[in-house]
Amino acid sequence: MSSTSGQPQFRYTQTPSKVLHLRNLPWECTEEELVELCKPFGKIVNTKCNVGANRNQAFVEFADLNQAISMVSYYASSSEPAQVRGKTVYIQYSNRQEIVNNKSSGDVAGNVLLVTIEGVEAGDVSIDVIHLVFSAFGFVHKIATFEKAAGFQALIQFSDAETASSARNALDGRSIPRYLLPEHVGSCHLRISFSAHTDLNIKFQSHRSRDYTNPYLPVNPSAIEGTMQSTIGPDGKKKELESNVLLASIENMQYAVTVDVLHTVFSAFGTVQKIAIFEKNGGMQALIQYPDVTTAAVAKEALEGHCIYDGGYCSQ
The missing domain is CATH 3.30.70.330 (RRM (RNA recognition motif) domain)
Known part of the structure; x- marks a missing residue:
């Protein structure tokens, strides 16, 4: 032959x-x-x-x-x-007699991706940027970010393995678009494998973790307040860094202030994504999350010092 x-x-x-x-x-x-x-x-x-x-x-x-x-x-x-x-x-x-590890978590398609973002520090790529990039392939249920020896990583949960696979096939080895990155970042490559997780346990909305399926999940005050730090301006005065999340202290409460009441007040300025009410230092406070900094700034400018109800009760 x-x-x-x-x-x-x-x-x-x-x-x-x-x-x-x-x-x-x-x-x-x-x-x-x-x-x-x-x-x-x-x-x-x-x-x-x-x-x-x-x-x-x-x-x-x-x-x-x-x-x-x-x-x-x-x-x-x-x-x-x-x-x-x-x-x-x-x-x-091949010099191997069988393929091993192909059935490990990294190779078997699942609905959760493990993404390593190479070439960046943890603060360089926000969770909103990660969401924007991956939601192009389908509804993102949850995201959790963390730092490991391998670098800055994220777990991204889709509804099914097919959607996760399409995102992995399109993005693995690629870079996050330049316009979404801070100027000092040269390039940031995505290394993507499948995670063994099937459902991420997200307890708080924060700058490190999000659950897009549960609008009532509490916002972690410490995590959000960490993003609203103060900085010293050129005039030597303290200046608040802008954020898409407002911290509202509600004073002089005479009537009940509920999530629905706050939603009605704050949604006049744009889409309210999340609201969390909690007590702090003996007073009532709320975190209100908008999609972007601009909307939050407009709402803050309009509402600060104003009253929720006619008659001067419940000022913010």
């Missing part, structure tokens, strides 16, 4: 394995494309895509050694090279 006669010229020093190593694949080659190329030669039991620094290598494991040999032999003697999307793919035996 011509196929066997051609085999010695093809990596003849390698020991045959039922796992094949494929190189020079298109960037972000999909599992479906790999299977399509290999399935004429036998049953594929496992794959590992997007391997290597350029994410253009892959491993394919056949059910039987002879199936892998038949594919190597065929392309060793064929005048037509193996191709995916018009690119010539180089095939050789």
